[in-house]
Amino acid sequence: MTSPNKTDSPTSSATPCMKKPTPTMTNPNKTASPTSSATPCMKKPTPTMTSPNKTDSPTSSATPCMKKKKSDRLLSVLGLPATIIFKLLDADFVHDEDVQGLTPMELSSATGLTLKESAEVVRLSAASSIEQPVTILQMLKEQCEVPYIATFCEALDSLLGGGIPLRAITEIYGTPGIGKTQMCLQACVSVQLPSSVGGVGGEALFIDTEGSFTAGRLKDMATDAIQHAQTIGGKNVDTSDFTDISILKGIHYFRCLNYIEIVAVIKHLPSLLKSNPKMHLIVIDSIAFHFRHDFPNVKARAGLLCHMTQELIQLATKFNLAVIVTNQMTTKIECEGSSELVAALGETWGHCPTLRLALHWSGETRVATLTKAPHRRNSSVNYQVTLAGIRDLPSVDAETVNTHTTEMPETKKRKLPND
């Protein structure tokens, strides 16, 4: 503890404390401070004192502080609606202890609340279960390895530190046709790679807002992934249950036509996840679509996005999921008149995901840039979209394991001015 020009503070005895007197305290002896003389403390005089005597000045060692009782919670922080709080405050019920020992009947007659409301107040104030925190040490022990979903593109995997991480929200944003949906489909296939060959072995949930999901593409990717798994596993590992059918069966699909349906699915997720414990990936493609069109009010949008992010991240940590969210691009006009292409949904949304991956063109090549990551440096890699999915660019000598085919499907190309 360093305090440059000041003396070290004494130990816990020097902490300021506030004590409220009980009505039965008979001797508010101000010359004797309750703890050691170094303790700053202040006692309030009892109700029985008739004349607040100014001559009772405290000793020179007593300095201001107040000690609170442990259960001294304000009623207004319990999460009750404002109307109930106002009625309670009007009748002078401020703290937990004011309500203790009262039946709902007594409380409603004193405050004018309905019986149901006062029962709620009594219940909330009595509930004293505080969630016990976890220390970082415990967390590290429990989550000793961070599983990743491989993207089958080695460069991209090394950029991300292994692949798309579980227990985090990854946002992929880019111009149309760059490969965002392809990456999502690839992830849906990769997540199902059995753990015997180093994969996660889980199922995926795809929430489609744009209608860009094509089962045909999935089949192409699945075929290649099965071959890949057999190559990795070799003869020793049995990957016979990793088939096209099993892969397609392992992807659960929701089509959402407006933002309310997205919110509904997210609210429904806990029960979904309980009935499908193998779920390890949630994809929302794209989150921007409905939020850009249906929302005139920016504040409401920010609030709803924050709320949804919170729910998603809490589910992700609880159920060990990866969440992939795709976003669109928008133009930001600078003061000087120049413009810049940035991710849609604004600044506030930028804080929500854990990782952000920007996809853009560099001439004829697709580039992925990591713009926000807690554990990796921001840098870029090249990738390509092939029939088999997302792969590395072929190097000059074609002995890479990743490129099984060189057929390129018809890709949509939107050219941007060169960086």
Place this chain on the structure above:
Amino acid sequence: MRLTVGMCSALTEDVMTKLQNSGIRNVTDFMLKDPESLAMESSVSYKDLYSIRQIIRAHYAAFAVSGDDMLEAAIKTAIAITTGNTNLDNLLGGGLMAGEVMEVCGGWGVGKTSLCVNLAVHAALKFGKSVLYIDPLASISALRISSVVEALSEEPELVGQALAHIKIVTPSDVWGVFQALEVARQPHFLTRKKDRGSNGGGESSSIKSMGKTKLVIVDSLPAVILPLLAEPKKQGLGIINQLAVALKSLASEQQLAVVVVNNTCITLADFSGQGAESNSKWKPALGRWRHQVLQHQGTYRRKECTTTAIVICTPDESTITLDQDLSKRMNTLQYVAELVPRSRCKCSVVVSTPLLDRLFFTELSAGAAVFQLCSLKDFFTFLKLCRLKNDLRLYLRENDF
């Protein structure tokens, strides 16, 4: 404290009914009414009313203490938790000051959470302090921590011990944040080992106790507050206010440092094309929040607040140190009134009595402390104190306390 029968000997059923008939429903109504007019309206005896008033006043009144002692205590208890980065320490004037709330704001991806993690690890490692990390967005995870931990140069046991001092809570809404703040007040902190149920080898949960929390970090406040502001009801601002007060009072009562992470957002309609520097386009989000925390304005009724009111009482004969002569007394008060604006503290100087009574009462009922300055020397000490604490207020009154 409630206005109930039996609160004092003078408040009988009969008196209570009479008071209720005159429209007095709670303590505040009672205190705000002049006792003489109330006596006439409600036909309760003045003596009874006076004794009830005294009891209420005694319950809510703060205890007078001299400014000298307050300064001494402030000097003794001021500690700075260094951040581990000398430049940052110099910027902050020594480090994170105990009793203060610091806001860290920035755009996305700039490193706010990384900074907070480093602050926490440094505080736990170098000082052995317990740290409470309130993390609604679950931004602390093994993903983030493992690289930080690997880079530490200390021995593994020390690192392990330090990490055991950092506690993480993940509340899902603002009420959870309030509950989490309660955790910081507990002197001995309990942690729980989760059972490894899925592998079959269950470890029974054990309880360990840690030291007192000295640093509280709230990562990403907008995550819990923006959903509230989005609602059409006006409750959101009130809750921000409450949270601000809770954080500040936690910091000052428990003498710990609080760090809060905020986002930035773009100010609207700032496209004048004058090529303003980039800072002016960005402002911290949650605008009104800053008012509550950084400049403590406004009186918070019925909430705990840390504003300290200094009262200069014109003393009675027994404790006179200021001049008794009336003209001289007025001169002293005037002198003080002139001196006050030149000092750096935020002072409200109010001299008329009925208004002061009201402010005084609400201030006191909110938990403010009152200090008696018996001499001008005390007053100058108080001014020195203002430099240490930024949220002191000064009242001058002519009556007895």
